[in-house]
Amino acid sequence: MLPARLATLAVLALVLGTLAAVAWQAGGLGALQAADLAAARFTVVQALISATLSVALAVPVARALHRRRFPGRGALVSLMGAPFILPAVVAVMGLLAVFGRAGVVNDALAALGQPRISIYGAGGVVLAHVFFNLPLATRLLLHGWQAIPSERMRLAQSLGFSPKATLRHLELPMLRATLPGAWLAIFLVCLASFAVALTLGGGPAATTIELAIYQAFRFDFDLARAASLGLLQVALCVAAFAVSARIALPQGFGAGLDRRAVLAPPLGWVLRVQDGVVMGLAAAFLIVPMAAVLLRGLPALSGLPVSVWAAAGRSLVVALAATALTLLLALPLALAAARQRRFEWAGTLPLVASPLVLGTGLFLLLRGFAAPATLALPVTVAVNAALALPFALRTLLPAARTLQADYDRLAASLGLSGFARLRLLTLPRLARPLGFAAGLSAALSMGDLGVIALFADPTQATLPLQLYALMGAYRMADAAAAASLLMVLSFALFWAFDRLGSHADA
């Protein structure tokens, strides 16, 4: 229990300490300007639209994926998990390649004599959010479909239900139970959007609060305003979270989605074509942007300047350090939470803290001790570790509960405790979820463009920040290459850790 108490203290100190520093600096919400209220409104509105669109579009995709079997279906379902660990800047690069000014879509529109569309602004922010969250919503709903008891489906089949009757008696009740949670999970994610707003948004019409914090901090160096904005962001998150506590949030980022029985696929070529088109469009929406980045970037990899490789090295170090820290916090918390619920809350706390608020708070706390630039990487490690903690904890908890229920008495009766218990029981039994959690943490940290943007000068840049700089300088070939490198590294980290975990026990 002692390690868990220490981990709890660390999380509390980080989340509440920075919040207190921010609140102290802000001295209320007085420093807010009209533009900041507009940012608050835009933050909520874009999150509402993004969540609604993602969930609405995910319903037909998940339904088709659930009731059809075809070669490559498993790969497609796995692919739906990819955006969760895809760095936001890379996704933006991909969307620019497809929907940008010189992108495929605009070329096609021009060829048809139609006016070109712009990806920048509110539309682009929502587009990027749907790109990230449509797959997440699809997985969450697919989970819901697979959770319909097979006995219920057998009954439906034996009664000769039509697709309409199946929809009414089985699928709609499931959706009523699943949709609110999925919607809210995505709403929460979009509420704290920074990297997407930074790259595609901006201006009076498309600035989120997180982006406004960054601008107040970085351009105006108006700490009071940054702090007031921070309080506003936390208040929004807490409010949304308070609502979500009433609705069970589903957990769809985990592995293993392919077990349960399936609804009998409705026959008839109309429905079959419809399902095919829906899945094809969703897959293309997902694959084409990523492929566009790789096609353009991979050949240019060798020409990347040294500074980009150096940034990649820094990012790797940051990712590995953040992963180690995440596991160091998550493992004791998960083991303790298996006995006492309150430790679960401690590990979930970072969800209400926005990265930029954490960053601003750490800056306020530490500015007396060291120069911001020297703090950039350690602060990034700490913030990334904190942000990955809730996901790592949720990955570990079910296995930790099983471990506790199945083997705690046996271990106690044999006097297995301390380090021997960790080595002989805990680590081997939890290897799989530990590997998965490590992979998630490493990939999330690798691709994170958040708090680092507050502090870093070019000599301290991580790969995502370097990529952002390349995009800002319109060096698009280098940017595509850097984006490819970042994508490959993020996925490789996830894959390597996940693999390590699933083979540790074999």
Added chain:
Amino acid sequence: MLTLENLVLTQDEFRLEAGFSVPAGARVAVIGPSGAGKSTLLAAIAGFFAPASGRILWRGQDLVGLQPGTRPLSILFQDQNLFPHLTVAQNLGLGISADLRLSAADRVAIERAIARTGLEGLAARRPGQLSGGQQSRVALARALLRARPLLLLDEPFAALGPALKAEMLALVSEISLEQGTTVLLVSHDPADARAFAPEAILVADGHALPPQPTAALLADPPPALARYLGM
């Protein structure tokens, strides 16, 4: 000698009182209706359930407050008696050293326990690759290696067929005779109790009664036991 002195176990509505001694080397069955508290009684002796009051004495030493692993006993549960990710040899090694630092002499002892319980050639296997009977033997072999003077069996053989179960109980009897182990066996099956244990503790109506001759108890059961036995 195991002595339960004014022992009271409570949990919500549940209450069980016990006050008796079991002589060293005895083999005693623990019988009674479902939910009467047989497993709770064993859990309290093993250190998984803190008594509301009273003492649990082994050779005059109070066990209450001791960690389960340091009590002078081994316990086998209904299931999950082995770690599935460790080999048979490693599972047995845990009976000697909890951090698996084993000397050459320890390895010889493990070999001997393997031979004694008829597990030759299975040392490198994992529990998942063994039959139910073999798994029970591994758990028994580990208890053999731990060589604690008290052995608590909380229906570890309930999932085995009648013949296998009888075989296991015979093995337990042999070990008990060799090492002078005191054995408490929770069982649902009157036949087991009769064959294995000359004496039985009846747990019913909130009381665990002192050991009494098994045959007589089963032949003329008090009402609660009679209902449970269907007599």
